Amino acid sequence: MIISVMSKDRPGIIADVTGAIFELEGDLADLNQSVLCGYLTMILIATFNSSITPEDVIAKLSHTTSEEKFDVLVKKVDTPIEILKARMPEKTYILTAQGKNKSGLVHGISSFCYERGINILDLATTLADDQYTMILQLDLSHIAAIKDVRDDLAGYADKTGLRIVLQHNDIFRVTHEISMK
Amino acid sequence: MLRSDQILATVEMIQKENLDVRTVTMGINLLDCRGGNIKETCARIEKKITHLAGEFVPTCDLVSRRLGIPIVNKRISITPIAFVGAGFERGDFVELAKALDRAAGLVGVDILGGFSAQVEKGMTTTDREYIASIPEALAVTSKVCASINIGSSQKGINMDALDMVGRTVKELAERTKAQNGFGAAKFVVFCNQPGDNPFMAGAIHGLEEADAVLNVGVSGPGVIARALERLISTNGAENLRLDDLAEEIKQTTFRVTRCGELVGRQVSKALGIEFGVVDLSLAPTPTVGDSVGEILHILGVDAIGAPGSTAILAMLNDAVKKGGLFASKTVGGLSGAFIPVMEDALLAEAVGRGELCLEKLEAMTCVCSVGLDMVAIPGSVDAETISAIIADEMAIGMINNKTTAARLIPVPGKEAGDIVSFGGLFGASPIMPIRNVGKSSRFIAWGGRMPAPIHSFKN
Structure with a gap:
């Protein structure tokens, strides 16, 4: 699944997000995040058991105890995700x-x-x-x-x-x- | 991840600060070109050069375009011609020079070096014929450069050869009188000449080298000057000490050298010719903002040649080496800061204002490469005095185990203070006054050899 999270930046966001994935027994493959003017956005690739749906992930992430909720998008990808980073094109x-x-x-x-x-x-x-x-x-x-x-x-x-x-x-x-x- | 500050620094370095690769020089061994007569030898030389370097210039241009880094000069260096032409006479060497000039023209290189000999200990009959051919050979060709090694820390100085080169310099200038003695700008005399130097006029393809090899000369006085200015304006001069400035030079040199290494390796790969060395020299050009003299100004002397100039140059030279050595797999050639008077606008100005004299310039050459380079002197200075100036420079190299060189241009019909201009990369400058002219002839008349210094006996 591809998970996108946006939030006001604060300490603990990555711990919360990855904690939620861990509790759903998901395997985190890759993560990229960026902070701009105090706002954080993060994109993650994670694999889950077939019983886990995108709605489960959204629900889990919504239960974090911070004062500001995450804005979350989750997309299920059926084809296997190429995790190995491709080499930079020659040109x-x-x-x-x-x-x-x-x-x-x-x-x-x-x-x-x-x-x-x-x-x-x-x-x-x-x-x-x-x-x-x-x-x-x-x-x-x-x-x-x-x-x-x-x-x-x-x-x-x-x-x-x-x-x-x-x-x-x-x-x-x-x-x-x-x-x- | 894109680090915008780093990327912008590199873009500035290339776009605004005159970063270029000063030269990619292809060294070619010509020893197997000796034929039964001069005609056959010339034909073989032309064939070998056009065969090996046929694609050299287009390949450099291609890599330059692909990377967006200018390669200013494409050059060829060859096995010192006196070895190739063993047994030939003076007129034959002139023919060899013409053949080299034709070959250089055919492959489109800017200049070809290696019309040279190595006579630091003794001269063969061929060597004498070769030396006698230099004035005519350089006057009738346009792309050929000559150099001669007349001294080394191992063997001492060949004073007979020294006497001959003083006269050669004079005759060369006279023969090219119509161009203000420009011929002398194509002839350089060395002590401890390296066999892998890509810079002219002293590039040769040493006997120790492989059949063909590519050497790269980076540049970058402008880049270092701008980096220092940026550091000073960001931090404030009052918050910086000399070691901070040395560190900045080191880091900037690292980046400059890396660009040279990248270009050299890509050209080498495309041509299938072994990559030799990166020469770390800071080579100025007459362009405003590409001057070693400017760096001395920034580092704290208000006049180039003022007390402190030698010390600053020593630090600059050392910092350049430290940054470059780590950046490149193989470093060689001359690798130091050049102070060619005519090619560096600020050095030339300092001569005009009387701030930089020959004696201070000589002192500065003790701590940098390469020596008394592109110094225009009055045409009236006699051959013995020229030989003696060269002898002093050779002695500095011999005793200090470093390369030194002399490229003096006695400009016919001009006196101290007159201006001479060769245009392009060769630049312009006022003629430097020479003191004590005509007072060294008894010294030069001895001839023979200056014995090897004591520290050469290490076996």
């Missing part, structure tokens, strides 16, 4: 785009990617001093010539006033990690 690139904050920036750049069949693997954005920064990790496996994307991006940068840079993920890997493997 993984990092796109950084910076510019004056205004509405529609993320929508614009994500639409740019969508129109070209580019999948966004990860995205982080920050706002500082009215400057909005978007960092996207992209899979360019379906792109025949990176140069075409660069040319299109240059045009997009001119149109929007964003400063856009596209560089291979390997550069960031080797400059930020000890291992070169």
